Amino acid sequence: EDQVTQSPEALRLQEGESSSLNCSYTVSGLRGLFWYRQDPGKGPEFLFTLYSAGEEKEKERLKATLTKKESFLHITAPKPEDSATYLCAVQQSGGSYIPTFGRGTSLIVHP
Amino acid sequence: KAGVTQTPRYLIKTRGQQVTLSCSPISGHRSVSWYQQTPGQGLQFLFEYFSETQRNKGNFPGRFSGRQFSNSRSEMNVSTLELGDSALYLCASSLTPDATNEKLFFGSGTQLSVL
Numbered sequence: 074e075d076q077v078t079q080s081p082e083a084l085r086l087q088e089g090e091s092s093s094l095n096c097s098y099t100v101s102g103l104r105g106l107f108w109y110r111q112d113p114g115k116g117p118e119f120l121f122t123l124y125s126a127g128e129e130k131e132k133e134r135l136k137a138t139l140t141k142k143e144s145f146l147h148i149t150a151p152k153p154e155d156s157a158t159y160l161c162a163v164q165q166s167g168g169s170y171i172p173t174f175g176r177g178t179s180l181i182v183h184p
Numbered sequence: 185k186a187g188v189t190q191t192p193r194y195l196i197k198t199r200g201q202q203v204t205l206s207c208s209p210i211s212g213h214r215s216v217s218w219y220q221q222t223p224g225q226g227l228q229f230l231f232e233y234f235s236e237t238q239r240n241k242g243n244f245p246g247r248f249s250g251r252q253f254s255n256s257r258s259e260m261n262v263s264t265l266e267l268g269d270s271a272l273y274l275c276a277s278s279l280t281p282d283a284t285n286e287k288l289f290f291g292s293g294t295q296l297s298v299l
Contacts, residue, residue, distance in 0.1 A: 119288065
């Protein structure tokens with residue numbers, strides 16, 4: 074059973090069309106939840122870390138939020154350069170600090 | 185500051201061969217982790233090294249091994265390659281991986297194709 078599930082698997086948006094990506098997790102205790110962006114042919118690049126329910130972080134058109142069971146990555150008025158795969162990773166408290174990654178959401182923004 | 189460097193960028197091997205991949209972490213980073221990325225399984229953790237010691241290991245067969253040198257550079261080796269080993273192999277470095285807010289810095293990966 075996956076501990077980290079991301080949805081949708083793929084998302085196509087028109088430029089300017091806002092939407093949200095979801096990351097749900099089932100670990101018993103959360104140490105940290107990470108969002109990464111991965112461009113084709115490159116490794117993931119860090120975006121945000123969230124630690125507790127209610128926390129929010131923003132960067133340009135991206136805003137990440139966290140509840141006790143899931144995180145959302147909101148994309149406001151996206152541009153074609155926001156096209157990438159967005160990965161969520163969860164670090165469990167009390168156990169190994171190695172993060173578990175979701176399978177990602179592939180986002181394509183059409184001009 | 186130079187990022188994480190992985191070599192080679194691309195590799196083509198045949199079944200039964202072995203392969204060695206190299207990773208140079210960001211200067212000052214002592215932890216190196218290796219991940220396998222495939223379209224079907226996503227990012228799967230292989231192992232993590234810190235100060236030349238393997239501290240964590242994922243659920244992969246013994247054909248997958250690694251090591252870390254005193255300068256923190258790391259290598260991973262896959263012996264007796266199988267078709268299913270075709271994947272993007274990513275290396276990530278971090279300063280103190282067990283810190284609460286520690287993020288990973290990834291290289292661009294080595295794309296391995298097994299024919």
